[in-house]
Amino acid sequence: MDFNDTIVALATPSGAGAISIIRVSGPQAILIVSPVFKPKGKKVLAEQPSHTLHLGNLVGGHRNLDEVLVSIFRAPKSYTGEETIEISCHGSPYIQQEILQLLIRKGCRAAEAGEFTLRAFLNGKMDLSQAEAVADLINSENAASHQMAMQQMRGGFSNEIQKLREELLNFASLIELELDFAEEDVEFANREQFQNLISKIQTVLKRLIDSFATGNVLKNGIPVAIVGEPNVGKSTLLNALLNEDRAIVSEIAGTTRDTIEDEISIGGVGFRFIDTAGIRETKDVVESIGIKKTFEKISQAQIVIFLLEAPSALRSSLPRRQAGPPKGEKLSEISIEIEKIRNRFPQKPILIIINKIDRLSEKELQNLKTDLNVSLSGVEGSHFLLLSAKTGAGVEELKNKLLEYVNVGALRNSDTIVTNSRHYAALLKALEEINKVEDGLNANLSGDLLAIDIRQALLHFGEITGEITNDDLLGNIFANFCIGK
């Protein structure tokens, strides 16, 4: 990639639309566009001040291509930090292509994916983590991922890392100064103050590292597997949650063979629901592959919805008991089922749902509730809900329950949340080095040895913000952007 080139790309999606924006950036941007742009009146585009908007015609050869609006941004005051021209044309794919080709004939090069933002980074308009946040922002589909990306794009995370980096750098310099005075045995860096700084950095790093667990699921959507025996209504529940006929529903047991997934936002948080093949003994090859996949999906899920259906739950799983609390030694069949799943997937939150309550009379429903309270009171951490996937009764309660599982509290305050696995890896490495520095301090290591680990920690901080980088890493990050960004 040559950064002296002037690049051009469609900034809006390709295809027809009301308006499309074509962006041109680079040293020749104004000089290339000005001759093909005929503004209304006598003005010349190349003489217009930055951040102004001009109506006129775009002319290729002797052909008038379109009536357009052109904005001008003068370096370094633009998104990329370079001379930039934006052309708002009519959103016809034909016009878009004609203008792109005209500009390429006049000396522009078609931009590569992420090249505008890469240039913004290289020109110091943003640091690497802010540039990465731009991509996250474009991909954000709910309030949570949007908020995290905005916070990172505004530099919240960068500032935090930058502050630690500066303080650490300060001490590194003092310690390295001691090396120059080795014979005199002086200490410029107060060891007690240094220990305090190290503790502070450890605390911040641990908080950031811990936040990744939340950040990662919030960014990618929380996977929720819907499992249970055939025909209990798993696909009906998926459809009810998504509010659309996504999965095939039928009275035939074994309808769902392959898993079906879709995402919705609940309270600003993305949940990815996974409808699975009903679990049962079967000789059907396809069905048994589906069931195997069900277990895979359970292990990948963050939350498991275990679905049962009301009448059989009433009849077989919950034999009517005499009044009074259970004897304790014998849990109902439901609890045994739940225990089986829980043993197989310990630590996975399991939400037990009794479906098809619309089939019950008011009296049966009351009895069921009492029975569940009694029989599940012994099952640790079990939550259950009654609903009808068919009528939608109880589906809102289910959504609220799911939100309770997510630590949304982490989002409410303005604490930085790490969402990027590259940052997470760098933070882990930085903490490792900081811990080494602490060990060294405790062992009264000399300044020159301490300095080695401090420099190493600084390196990992620099990786996050992009002070330390290489072409491979940059290529990797920006190649995942869309063209025109």
Ligand SMILES: Nc1nc2c(c(=O)[nH]1)N(C=O)[C@@H](CNc1ccc(C(=O)N[C@@H](CCC(=O)O)C(=O)O)cc1)CN2
């Ligand atoms: N038409 C258009 N809309 C857009 C963008 C764009 O590039 N073009 N953006 C692209 O992602 C976002 C806005 N981001 C931008 C960021 C900085 C500057 C800019 O001109 N910055 C100058 C001047 C700042 C000032 O006037 O104070 C600078 O930073 O020096 C423009 C857009 C979203 N909407």
Ligand SMILES: Nc1nc2c(ncn2[C@@H]2O[C@H](COP(=O)(O)OP(=O)(O)OP(=O)(O)O)[C@@H](O)[C@H]2O)c(=O)[nH]1
């Ligand atoms: N009355 C009633 N019927 C329901 C309810 N939910 C689902 N059903 C019916 O139960 C049958 C099975 O529903 P599905 O959603 O296909 O069940 P499934 O669990 O996905 O079944 P498999 O894919 O075969 O494992 C269908 O006839 C549904 O209409 C409900 O809340 N009330």
Ligand SMILES: [Mg+2]
């Ligand atoms: Mg199904």
